[in-house]
Amino acid sequence: MRIGILSDTHGLLRDEVKKGLFDVDHIIHAGDIDTSEVVEDLKHIAPLTIVRGNADKGWAESIPLNASVKLGGKRFFVTHNKGKLDVSLSGYDVIIYGHSHKYSLTEKDGRIWFNPGCCGKRKKGQEITFAIAEIKDGEIFFNRIDIPNGSKKESLPDNIDTIISKAIKLTDKGKNPEVIARSCGIDMELANEICRMYLTHPGIDIQGIITRLT
Numbered sequence: 239m240r241i242g243i244l245s246d247t248h249g250l251l252r253d254e255v256k257k258g259l260f261d262v263d264h265i266i267h268a269g270d271i272d273t274s275e276v277v278e279d280l281k282h283i284a285p286l287t288i289v290r291g292n293a294d295k296g297w298a299e300s301i302p303l304n305a306s307v308k309l310g311g312k313r314f315f316v317t318h319n320k321g322k323l324d325v326s327l328s329g330y331d332v333i334i335y336g337h338s339h340k341y342s343l344t345e346k347d348g349r350i351w352f353n354p355g356c357c358g359k360r361k362k363g364q365e366i367t368f369a370i371a372e373i374k375d376g377e378i379f380f381n382r383i384d385i386p387n388g389s390k391k392e393s394l395p396d397n398i399d400t401i402i403s404k405a406i407k408l409t410d411k412g413k414n415p416e417v418i419a420r421s422c423g424i425d426m427e428l429a430n431e432i433c434r435m436y437l438t439h440p441g442i443d444i445q446g447i448i449t450r451l452t
Contacts, residue, residue, distance in 0.1 A: 239263050239310035242284065243380075244368040245318075245336025246270040248293065248358035251279050254385045255357050255368055259283050262370065264309055268336035268354065269294060269318030271301075291318040291336065306330070310373030320351070332378065341367045343380055352380060394451060395424070402444045405432045 242259040245268035256279070259265060265284045269291025271277060280286050290301040304325060305316045312331040317323060320335040327333060332350045341355035355367035366385040371378055395401060401422045408418045419429035428451075435447050 239373045241266060241309055241371040241373070242368070243334060243352065243354045243371055244268070244357050245334075245354050246291070246339055246356035246358055247272065247276050248356070249273045249276065250358040251276045252357060252366075252385060256283065258368065258370065258383050264307070266307070266314065266316055266334050268316055268334050270336060270358075271298065272358070274298075277301075287314070287316055289316050289318055310378075311376060312373060312378055339364060341365065341369075341382060350378070357385065394428075394448075398448060398451075399444050402432055402447050405429065406436055406444075409433055409436055 240262045242262040242265040244255060244265070247267070248270055249272035259280075260283065262284050265280050265286045267280060267286065267288040269289045270293040271288065271291065272293055274297050277286070277288060280288075287305050287307045288301055289305050290298050290303050294301065303317065307314050307316070313329060314332045314334055315327055315330040316334045318335060319337040320333065321337075327349065330349055332352060335351070335353050336356075338353060339356035340353060342351070342353040344351045352369075354369045355365060357366055357368040368383050370381045370383065372381065401424060404422050405418050408421060413421070415426060415429040415433050418433065419426045422429065431451060432447060435442060435450050439446065
């Protein structure tokens, strides 16, 4: 039996994740889904066990905070934040959780504790991971899947539009990239790129620069 395990999609179900899940028998999502569209997409791939995370508001009220499921002879308990557990885990073989955005596989008190990490929106320096668990002959194996940073856009600061606006104003005042980098809190490479595009493409706007950066 193959089980797709993921968490913290935060509104983004990547194509790489969908492809990785295409032949699984079941999917477990450990919360912070963010949108109902992610749930519907996952349901079209395989049967789904899902829990609500701290970022899941309003639309997700019907989704439980904790869930349990038996797959391949193993009993799974699923929650989002293991730090808030207040239930007995007696009889469970595997505890699936999320929240920290960090992949982790440990064994404690005779059961496996597993966090597949985050496979949704990437924060700077964050790994993007999920996993496929395989149960065979009573044993469970976790195969970690890493999604590399395949897009420059993902490495840009969340407030890139504000940064570009400020960089343009400083450029108009005759400031050099070194000053711009320091003032905007960005590295020299990005400052140079913004300045070069602005100066070599007369009339370019903020969105035009963002498009060229990605």
